[in-house]
Amino acid sequence: MKKARVVVVGAGVVGFSTAVCIAEALPMCSVTLLADKFSPNTTSDGAAGILLAVEFPDIPLERQRRWFKDSFDHLLAIAQSQHSPEAGVILSSGWQIFKEVPVDKLPFWSELVIGFRLMTDCELKRFPQHKFGQAFTTIKCECSSYLPWLENRFIKAGGEVKQRKVNSLEELSSSYDIIVNCSGLGSKNLVGDTQVYPVRGQVLKVEAPWLQHFIRDGDGKAYIYPGIHSVTVGGTRQEGDWRLQVDEEDTRSIMERCSRLEPSLSKAKVLSEWVGLRPNRKNPRVERVLVHLQGCRVPVVHNYGHGSCGVTLAWGTALDAVGLVRQCLNEMLLEAKL
Structure with a gap:
């Protein structure tokens, strides 16, 4: 039987996760990934990459929990394998702190990370x-x-x-049987999604090898994430801001906020500054639709709009996307028999 031709659009963490999942799970497909930008020039490249989830309003919590768990389990297996250094996946311990007690003291993902507990008064004195x-x-x-x-x-x-x-889905319809859209913010133009919008994030990489634990302010406006080669400090959450240039005022403000949490940062050497636009949406779009392209009905699977949770949810939503592609294949098989 002829292989079904699947194309994945987008080379960020969601795009490559989805492409890998389809290629490994569905050998009856030939899978091509198309993108105009690849690492190190994707939004994902500058992401802090720490697994923490926000709660989306209109997606069943059970589905969000599964996305998080599938991603966490997948990355944990890599972190505990010989691939950890080359894949850049490591365990990271630390604290998330709040100026006011949050309504939800135990977020839905608290039982899915390792050793979750509330901080003691003694720890909070810091x-x-x-x-x-x-x-x-x-x-x-x-x-x-x-x-x-x-x-x-x-x-x-x-x-x-x-x-x-890729400027339009039309240009793909004659070459591929199933289109998988992981174009993130590009979906605004590619599929005319007015619900997706940029949230500008600026981060710094600093040299501070003495820092071993992450610190994140619960409002998301200050965070310190030690990594393999450097420490990521941030950040900004500027909605609707398309600027990709580094803003020196933001740099100063980030260092000021983060140094209040970790005074030794004032001694850290800044290695680089980076800006990326998170593909925000009220809810990520993980669904399949039939689209009329050049007189034919073409199945399109969408997987985008993760906002700041791209790394956190990529593998989980990719597994969902595989299920949706499988449904498309089954329907195509039925139609071929009729």
Whole structure:
């Protein structure tokens, strides 16, 4: 039987995760990944890459929990394997602290990370501006290593990678049987999704090898994430801001906020500054639709709009996308028999 031709659009962490999952789970498909930008020039490359989830309003919590658990389990297996350094996936322990006690003291993912507990009063003394905190071990995934590692895994599974800008789904419909859209913020133009919008994030990489534990302010405006080669400090959450240039005022503000949490940062050497646009949406879009393209009905599977949770949920939503592609294949098989 002729292989079904599947194309995945997008080479960020969601795109490559989805492409790998399809290529490995569905050998009856030939899978091609198309993108105009690859690592180190994707939004994912600058992501802090720490596994922490936000709660989306209109997606059943059970589904969000499964996305998180599938991603966590997948990355934990890598962190505990010989691939950890080359894949850039490591365990990371630390604290999330809050100026006010949050409504939800135990987030839905608390039982899925390792050793989650509430911080003691003694521990909180270190952060006098904060009243409440959580201590746990999670995973840090450095996409500048992880994306090339995933690309190699995809090629080993028989996948093909092509650099090409995709301007419309129409231009793909004659060459592929199923289109999988993982274009993130690009979906605004590619599929006319007005619900997706940029949230500008600026981070710094600093040299501070003495820092071993992450610290995250619960409001998301200050975080310190030690990694393999450097420490990521951030950040900004500027909604609707398309600027990709580094803002020196933001740099100063980030260092000021983070130094209040960790005074020794004032001694750290800044290695680089980076800006990325998170593909925000009220809820990620993980669904399949039939689209009329050039007189034919073409199945399209969407997997985008993860906002700041791209690394956190990529593998989980990729597994969902595989299920949706499988449904498309079954329907195509039924139609062929009729």
